[in-house]
Every structure is written in C-alpha cells, then in structure tokens.
Amino acid sequence: MCTSILYTAGDCYFGRNLDLEVSFGQEVVITPRDYRFNFRQMPALDHHYAIIGMALVQDNYPLYFDGANEEGLGMAGLNFAGPAHYFPVDDHKDNVSPFEFIPYILGQCKNVVEAKQLLKKLNLVKINFSDHLQLSPLHWLIADRSGKSIVVESTVSGLHVYDNSVNVLTNNPEFPGQLTNLANYQSISPEQPTNGLAPNIKIGFYSRGLGSRMLPGGMDSQSRFVKEVFTLQHAPAGASEVENVTNYFHCLHAVEQQKGLDEVAPNTFEHTIYSDGINLSTGTFYYTTYANHQINAVSLQHADLNNNTLAPFPLREQQSINMQN
Ligand SMILES: C[C@H](CCC(=O)NCCS(=O)(=O)O)[C@H]1CC[C@H]2[C@@H]3[C@H](O)C[C@@H]4C[C@H](O)CC[C@]4(C)[C@H]3C[C@H](O)[C@]12C
Numbered sequence: 001m002c003t004s005i006l007y008t009a010g011d012c013y014f015g016r017n018l019d020l021e022v023s024f025g026q027e028v029v030i031t032p033r034d035y036r037f038n039f040r041q042m043p044a045l046d047h048h049y050a051i052i053g054m055a056l057v058q059d060n061y062p063l064y065f066d067g068a069n070e071e072g073l074g075m076a077g078l079n080f081a082g083p084a085h086y087f088p089v090d091d092h093k094d095n096v097s098p099f100e101f102i103p104y105i106l107g108q109c110k111n112v113v114e115a116k117q118l119l120k121k122l123n124l125v126k127i128n129f130s131d132h133l134q135l136s137p138l139h140w141l142i143a144d145r146s147g148k149s150i151v152v153e154s155t156v157s158g159l160h161v162y163d164n165s166v167n168v169l170t171n172n173p174e175f176p177g178q179l180t181n182l183a184n185y186q187s188i189s190p191e192q193p194t195n196g197l198a199p200n201i202k203i204g205f206y207s208r209g210l211g212s213r214m215l216p217g218g219m220d221s222q223s224r225f226v227k228e229v230f231t232l233q234h235a236p237a238g239a240s241e242v243e244n245v246t247n248y249f250h251c252l253h254a255v256e257q258q259k260g261l262d263e264v265a266p267n268t269f270e271h272t273i274y275s276d277g278i279n280l281s282t283g284t285f286y287y288t289t290y291a292n293h294q295i296n297a298v299s300l301q302h303a304d305l306n307n308n309t310l311a312p313f314p315l316r317e318q319q320s321i322n323m324q325n
Pocket residue numbers: 001002018019020024056063064065077078079080081098099128129133134135136137138171270
C-alpha cells in the first residue's frame with residue numbers, strides 16, 4: 001500500500017510513502033531538460049521541463065515512481081490492483097503507457113490545469129516496458145504549487161479525473177468510494193467530544209484525545225486514507241522551511257507501515273520503504289528510508305539542468321544517530 005499527500009503551508013510539499021515488501025533499487029533521479037524522452041506511441045520529447053523524483057533507471061530510462069518538475073507540478077503512482085484497466089491503442093487518442101505517464105505529464109505541464117488539458121485526449125495503453133518489467137496496476141495523484149490536486153484512474157469504464165479536495169490518495173477502493181467512506185468519520189475531532197450519548201448525565205473524560213478515539217489505525221488503504229485526511233487537515237503550518245518539512249514528514253509517518261504488521265506472504269511483511277516530499281516552489285526533494293529516518297535532500301536548483309544525462313543519487317540507507325556523550 002502507499003499514501004501520497006499534498007501539504008500546504010505557505011509553500012506546498014508533495015510526495016508519498018512507498019509501502020512494499022521488496023525494494024526495486026530506486027534512487028533519487030534528476031532528468032535534465034535535454035534528455036530525450038522516447039515514447040512507444042507518441043512523438044519523442046527532446047526538450048522538456050526538468051524532473052526530480054524517485055525512479056528505477058533501466059536501460060538509461062528513468063522509471064519514475066513519483067516526482068515533480070521545475071514548475072512545481074508533482075505526480076505519484078500508487079497501487080490500484082483490481083480496478084486498474086489499461087486499453088489497446090486508439091488512433092483517435094494520445095496513447096501513453098503507464099510507465100511513460102509521469103514523464104509525459106511532468107515533461108510538458110506547468111500545473112494541474114495544463115495536466116487536465118492533456119488528460120482529455122489520453123489513453124493509457126497496455127504496453128510493457130519489457131518482458132521483465134510488466135505493467136503495474138496504478139492510479140495517480142497529480143498536484144501543483146497552488147495547492148490543488150487531482151486523481152487519475154483508468155478503469156474498465158474509461159479514464160477518470162477527479163478533483164481531490166482532501167489532497168490524499170492511498171489505494172483501493174476507487175477514489176469516489178474513499179470520499180464516501182469519510183462520512184462514517186465526520187465526528188472525529190482534535191477536541192474532546194460533546195456528550196450526545198446521554199446529555200442529561202455527566203460523563204467525565206478519563207483521557208485527553210477522546211475526540212479521535214474512533215480514528216482507524218489499520219494498515220489497510222481505507223484506514224490510512226481516513227487517518228491521513230484527519231492528520232493533514234489539522235497539520236499546522238510551520239514558520240520556516242525546516243518546520244514545514246518536519247510537519248510534512250510527521251503527516252506521512254503517521255500512516256507509515258512498520259515491519260511485522262502487514263503480512264503479505266508467510267513471514268514477508270510490507271513496510272514503508274521510503275517517504276519523500278518535494279517543496280514544489282524550490283524543487284528541493286527530501287526523503288527518509290525505513291532504515292534511516294534522518295531527512296536527506298537533493299536540490300533541483302543545485303543541478304545542471306541544461307544537458308541530456310540522467311543524474312542519479314543513491315539513497316542514504318545508513319541510520320544516523322547523534323551520540324551526545
Ligand atoms: C508497488 C508500487 C506501489 C506501492 C504500493 O502501492 N504497494 C502496495 C502493494 S499491495 O497493493 O499492498 O499489494 C509501485 C509504485 C511505482 C511502481 C513502479 C513504477 O511504475 C515504474 C515501473 C513501471 C514498470 O511497468 C514496472 C516496474 C516499475 C518499477 C513499477 C513497480 C511498482 O509497481 C511500483 C514501485
């Protein structure tokens with residue numbers, strides 16, 4: 001499972017938890033403006049916006065899991081097994097494979113409004129990257145520095161684009177179902193509850209935090225969706241970049257998966273392999289990993305963006321502990 005969010009606090013921060021039982025060997029990868037993006041069915045992009053994000057580089061091609069471009073548009077692919085459906089090539093549409101979808105949008109669009117424009121003609125086609133790397137069943141969160149986000153889901157009934165007023169995406173069910181389910185949790189609050197149970201009887205509070213007592217805490221995608229909506233809606237804005245980044249990671253780590261809790265095969269556990277977040281105004285990409293909770297960062301501004309060579313940054317996986325004596 002995974003969780004992706006857009007946190008607005010002056011600047012906007014976009015990224016995700018990647019939850020899985022195995023690592024693909026992903027790195028932080030900068031794609032500069034003149035790297036040639038070849039597409040299977042669409043014309044190549046020789047010049048485009050520069051992109052920074054988490055990717056697996058295969059045959060000199062960046063298979064992005066999530067990322068953002070220099071204009072502050074971000075995009076993340078999350079598992080959507082079951083409802084996800086991809087189509088045959090349609091000559092009347094723009095045919096893009098799911099593995100090409102992030103470069104296709106981030107390479108060309110400045111914001112969500114421009115992305116929506118491209119999505120009008122889009123057909124997500126069933127074309128594998130290779131026999132070894134088959135298509136993944138995904139849906140996507142796309143967000144920009146104005147604080148807006150949308151969800152893209154390709155199902156048997158076609159391509160759906162939803163405005164996302166809560167700026168959170170997890171996995172199943174389909175996005176409208178996630179929103180409907182929020183109705184069950186409207187009484188959740190940071191405040192102590194009012195007594196609607198027996199208003200004529202005085203019921204005391206034995207604990208702080210009783211307003212969130214019924215908040216779901218499971219590893220499943222519906223529980224994480226509700227918990228993350230609550231966490232993000234009430235997250236304070238910081239007074240500095242460091243405070244904002246700290247708040248942002250608290251939001252994501254609220255729904256991270258610890259090893260041992262989500263068994264997907266005998267003695268095999270899904271866990272949060274990494275959490276990342278990009279300041280969509282500055283292009284600074286921050287991340288933590290399961291092994292290393294220190295926040296590491298790679299800046300798009302510090303890179304030479306006017307060339308055609310991918311710049312990979314291997315993840316820092318060594319835990320960093322400050323000894324004080
Ligand atoms: C599995 C990842 C999503 C995390 C997630 O939701 N896991 C939950 C699994 S489950 O529901 O609980 O079973 C997704 C996100 C991005 C995906 C990768 C990217 O799409 C890039 C390429 C695309 C290729 O077609 C397949 C390999 C791949 C390298 C993908 C592998 C995998 O499907 C990734 C890593």
